[in-house]
Amino acid sequence: MKIIYILCFLSLSNVLIAQVAKEKYQFSKDINAAIEKDTLAWKYQLGAVEYATSGYYREALTTWDKNGGGFKKLSAKDSLYFKNFKPKSAKEYIIERSKAEQIIIINEAHHNARHRVFTTSLLRGLYENGYRFLGLEALSDTLINDRKFPTIKSGYYVKEPQMANLIRVALEMGFTLFEYEATDGKNGKEREIEQAENIKKIIDENPNSKFLIHCGYDHVIEGTPKIKRWEKAMAGRLKKITNRNPFTIDQVTYSEKSDLKFTNPIIELVNKATSVVLIDEKGSLFNGLADNDKVDCQIIHPITKYISYRPNWLLLDKERKKYTIPKSKINQYPALVLAFKYNEYEHQGIPVDVVEILNKEEIPKLMLPAGKYQILIKNKMYEIVSIYTLTIK
Structure with a gap:
């Protein structure tokens, strides 16, 4: 499993050195060529992160899964444990539960934009329930709360449109954003400690506020992390140093892969069209197999369906609308189409959406x-051949 988490531990400088090209948003053939040459x-x-950045969801999953892996069949013990639980809307459950919580920590896989879209879907309900601070591992931008929109310089992962949309929506709602990543390329135990300390500082300054923390991968773990040398992950350390028990949510374990042979069988067993959590008759949440002490719950995301060649979850519960680029605007193929919020492009803004035609x-x-x-x-x-203004009502 170590190879799966290598990307998490790279320093930002190493990642930037390995970037494919000066273009932030690329044609799929150019991303593929760079991977093959790397x-x-x-x-x-x-490569998976580069695909995700330019809006290629399927290609991101496929490329990531070239690392190998997969899941064994469920044991009889695990199957019996699983049968004790019933599905409930993950969004509805989290928003209702948030009323009694002060700190929610939810994770993502850095190549999976779906996770960022799901966190975005929670923002309105959480804000209505009193949450006012959003901490982002990916953020590196001290001016974000004044500028009110992210830029290319706001962080390596922030340039991905759905991460930028998460930030943009949170700012529009009234959240105060804060960064908490460790400094100087720290990794391992030192990184987990400093992340937790940085978050604690914000909590101590705002002791009566509510906080949503969006992190990567295993930083969400309260119990024993897979990487033993960490001793404790960020969430577990935050719990200890604040003496406050966060509600921890894992999105990564039960998310689809590029092929069913890599996909956890529980996703197929649940077989729902929407993202769910599982609850037993006592009100206890499913958090993996019976002996798992890592997180409070794990979301089961369904297999993606596609609308107009795009993942259906991009519509964000119908809060977004589909727009077809007129053929009259395209005089040569392939074409790369980027949609920027008006007046953001000139200020190094990040597109709201990107598609390759x-x-x-x-x-x-x-x-x-x-x-x-x-x-x-x-x-x-990568020459701009057309630019025009559009209003979506």
């Missing part, structure tokens, strides 16, 4: 919330 041991992790027969739709946009269309040489 000699780094973790090239598939880096390979030919005139298959045109994927942009998924956009209401607002005014600048639409940029680039040719295969």
Whole structure:
């Protein structure tokens, strides 16, 4: 399992050195060519993140899974344990439970934009329940609360549109954002300690407030982490040094892979169209197998369905609308289409959505919330061949 987490432990400087090209949003063929040429041991992790950044969800999953892995069949003991639970809407449960919590920690896989979209779907309900602070492992931007939108310089993972949308929506709602990543490229135990201490500082300054923390991978673990040398992960350390018990949510374990042979069988057993948590008759949450002490609960995300060549969850519970780029705007293929919030492009803003159009027969739709946009269309040489203004009502 160690290889799966290599990307988490790389310093930002190492990641930036390994970036494919100066273009932040790329055609799929160029990302693939860079992966094939790369000699780094973790090239598939880096490549998966590059695919995710430019909106290629399926390709991101496929590339990540080239690292190998998979799940064994459930044992009889595990199957019996699983049968004690019934599904409930994850969004509804978390928002209701948040009323009695002060700190919620939810994780993501850095190559899986679905996790960022799900966290975004929680924001309105959490804000209504008193949450006012959002801590982001990915954020590196001291001016974010004044500027009110993220830029290319706001953090390595922030340039991915769905992470930027998470930030943008939170700011529009009134959340105060804060960064908490460890400094100077710290890894391992030192990193977990400093992350927890940075979060504690914000909590101590706002002792009566409520906090949502969005982290990567195993930082969400309260109990025993897979990597023993950590001793405790960020969430477990935060719990100890604040003497406050966070509600910890894992999105990674029960998310789809590129192929069913890599996908946890519980996802198929649950077989729901929406993201769920599992609860038994005593009100206890399913958090994996019976002896798991790592987190409070694990979300089971369903297998993605596609609308207009795009993942259905991009519509964010119908808060976003589908938009078809007119064929008259495209005079050569392939084309890369980027939708920026109006006036953000000139200030190094991040697109709300990105799509690649390979030919005139298959045109994927942009998924956009209401607002005014600048639409940029680039040719295969990354030259802007068309730019126009659009209003989504």
